[in-house]
Amino acid sequence: MSEEASKEKRKIKSAKKMRDLMTTYYLDALSASQNNKKVAWITSGGPVEPLVAMDIIPVYPENHGAMIGSAKMGEDLCAKAEDMGYSADLCSYARSDISCAVVKGGPIGGLPKPDMLICCNNICGTVLKWYEIQARYFNVPLFIFDTPMCHTGYSRPVADYVRAQVDEYIRFLEKVTGKPFDHDRMAQVGKLSMEGQRLWQKVLNTTRHKPSPMSAFDAFFFLALIVTLRGTQVAVDFYKELIQEMEDRISEGISIVPEEKYRLLWDNLPVWYQLKWLSNTFSAHQACLVADTYTSAWCGAIQYIDPDRFLDSMAEGYTRIYLNIGVDQMAEQVIQMVDVYDVDGFVMHSNRSCKPYSFGQMDIMxxxxxxxxxxxxxxxxxxxxxxxxxxxxxxxxxxxxxEIVKQGRDKH
Amino acid sequence: MICAGIDIGSITAKAALVRDQELVDTLVIKTGYDHVKAGERVFEQLLKKTGVGREKVCAVVATGYGRASVGFADKAMTEILCHGTGAHFIDPAIRGIVDVGGQDSKAIRLDDTGQVTDFAMNDKCAAGTGRFLEVMANALDVELAQMGEVGLQSQNPSKISSICTVFAESEVISMIARQQKREDIIAGIHDSAAARVAILARKTKLADPVMMTGGVAKNTGMRKALEKHLGFELTTGRLAQENGAIGAAVLASRLSVGS
Structure with missing residues (x-):
């Protein structure tokens, strides 16, 4: 087979559909005000399901940040934020979002203007100040969903504290939209969210197969749907198709890395502007990044959520995510992944932007x-x-x- | 069987020849602007110096930042592997290496067969590298080669608190303005750079016996400062700077045997 044909065969066909779905999603968001729909900006790990139940379009500045990074537009926007007076040590998602709101730059000319902001600090503390800045800039109400760090377990006071905020959150949404909250619709959305997360986990698990039908670089891409369209039928349907494609690839023996020999695990966010180069560099060593700690964060708390009591259990699920637990528990999850995906090495990205992800990496290492x-x-x-x-x-x-990974494998 | 190793660093290019597991000779020249030419030049000059004909060389391994630009090499390998192999070749007892070169510093841990089991390199910052010392030598108007000796005369080392090379330079300039002794400032510079390198050594859990390699190993003041931070003595030889090239030549001979 020619190199071109082999490359074509390895291409994941669902990627095109995924791109179309994302385009539709952003077009809907950008035209929301013309359709009398409200837009909420929300943090990536935030409780989005009540928004979906209220027919509010959730928009994710972090997903937008990833798009800016992939489009290699990060440098200009970060520099622009520094011109505005923000420190170069501030998270690059925050910097590019803050400047993009002002200059309307980036790959889609900026996000649609928000009607409200939902900030959940389960992923980091930076989002608090970042969302306060945007709330002032757009002059819109801000809801803060505070999830205390769970170093060891989930205590009763924490549980009560977070659960109480779910009710406050709903009252906030009712006030901003002027509509009563529909609990039946919420129950449906909760079930769809759970199903989407289960399917996403299943997508990620297909890489247990040797050779792997997809890599973490593909997961970084396909992740966008479970982030942005969590709780919708669209995400559920898409991931079913994606799983089917992966299963077909497995039965046809199509691997993402030609002649995969080594399997690696990735930690932290992707380096968005270098995905292709990194992917090629590892591929040249016949190494496939089969799993990562990042994309699994959007299905890592399934065990705590009960679809029949979604709102109650959601509080715990959103509080006990990967970035909001103790370092020893994070290490435990990594060790489990090393075993489940049978990897030969662990690649950690010490990410200058993401402090909660990068702090503690030495211990985990x-x-x-x-x-x-x-x-x-x-x-x-x-x-x-x-x-x-x-x-x-x-x-x-x-x-x-x-060289060390190869050496280690040769020994065994 | 003769094999060669070429190490193209950011400041110097090194070449080594190995014949049947014995070191023949080595050579160091300035890299200059053109990496491709530097590789050719250092190789040609070493062949001339040793009287070995080019056709006698069975295999060549290239390493260092310019490893990809050595067109005549049979294989390119990283300096981590080459330094590990070089140190094991010179002294099989060595279990760790601290390599301080022109633009990076690294710590490498070895097992008893000389294989690399772990390594750490400086992050995107010149602190703790040869370039840091070069900038400081320039600011202090002292020859780089003399820095080590001058620093050792200090009784009361200055304290450099900036990690950034540029900020440390202005700190040094203000010390000069305050008429602090040159040897004290130099001793402070060595201490600051050594502290950065020692972090890498601790990250990789290096334990005695450790060899110091790279051009900076020739700087006795820096070596002593590093020993103070690590709590044990470092071995170093006259071929510290050529260690990577020697390792490359040894790997080339394995390559040649393998084929």
Whole structure:
């Protein structure tokens, strides 16, 4: 088979449909005000289901940040935010979103103006100030959903505190929209959300197969739907099709990396502006990034959610996500993934932007190394701001790391 | 059987020849602007120096930042693997390497067969590299090669608090303005750079015996400062700077045997 034909065969066909769905989603959001619909900006790990139940269109500045990064437009927008007076040490999603709101830049000319902002701090503390800034700029109401850090467990006072906010959240939505909350509709949305998350987990699990039908780089792309359209039939239907395609690839023996020999696990957000280069660099070593700690965060708390008591259990599910638990529990999840996906090495992205994700990585690295014995690589970069990425330095580290991975495999 | 290793670093290009597991000779030249030419030049000059004909060289391995630009090499390998192999070749007892080069510093852990089990490199910052020392030597108007000796004369080392090379330079300039002794400032610079490198060594859990390699190993003041931070002595030889090239040549001979 020619190289072209082989490349064509490996292409994931669902990608086109996914792009179309995302385009439709953004067009709907951008034309919301013409259709008498309200738009809420919400953090990536925020409780979106009540918005969907209220027919409010959720828009994600973080997903937008990822698009800006992938479109390699991060540098200009981050620099613009620095011109406005924001520190270069601030998260690059926050910087690019803040400046984009003003200059209407980026790949889609800025997000639609919000009618309200929903900020959940289960993913980081930066979002509090970031959303306060945007609430002032757009002069719209802001709801803060506060999820205390769960270092060890989920105590009764925490449970009561978070659950009480679910009711406040609903009252907030009723006030902003002037409509009563529909609990029947909420129950349906809750079930769809759960189903979507279960299907997403199933998509990710297809990479347990050797060779893997897709990689973490594909997961970074297909993730957008479980983030933005969680709780909708669209997401459920799409992931069913995607699973089917993956199963077909497995039965036809189509792998994403030609002649996959080594399997790796990725930690932290993607380096959005270098996805292709990173993917090619690992592929050249016959290495496939089969799993990651990032995309699994959108199905990692399923165990806490009961679709029949969605609102009650949602409080716990949203509080106990990967970035809101203790370092030892994070390490435990990584070790489990090393086993489930049978990986030969662990690649950690020390992300200058994402403090909660990157703080504690040294400890996780040591725990994982000690318990599993697999080699671990740490690379320094940033998810959106390319000024914090040095290609030749990262390349040397990857090459040296792969020498160790190969050596380790040869021994066994 | 003769094999060669070429190490193209950011500041110097190194070449080494190995014959039947014995080191023949090495050579160091300035890299200059053209990496491709630097590789050719250092190789040609070493062949001339040793009187070995080019056709006698069975295999060549290239390493260093310019490893991809050595067109005549049979294979490119990272400097981590090459430094590990070089150190094990020179002294099989070595279990760790601290390599401080022109634009990066690294710590490498080895097992008893000389294989690399872990490594750490400096992040995107010149603190703790040869370039940091070069900038400081320039600011202090002292020859880079003399820095080590001068710094060792200090009785009362200055304290450099900036990690950033540019800020540290202005800190040094203000110390000069305050007429602090040159040897004290230099000792402070060595201490600051050594503290950065020691972090890498601790990250990789390096344990005695450790070899210091790279051009900066020639700087005794820096080596002593590093030893103070690590709590044990470092071994170093006269071929510290050429260690990567030597390792590349050894790997080339394995390549040649393998084929």
């Amino acid at each position: 040591n725990i994982v190394r000690e318990r599993t014995g697999i080699p671990v690589l740490m690379i320094e970069a940033d998810m959106v701001d390319p000024r914090n990425f040095s290609q030749s330095q990262v390349e040397t580290r990857i090459d040296a790391f792969m």
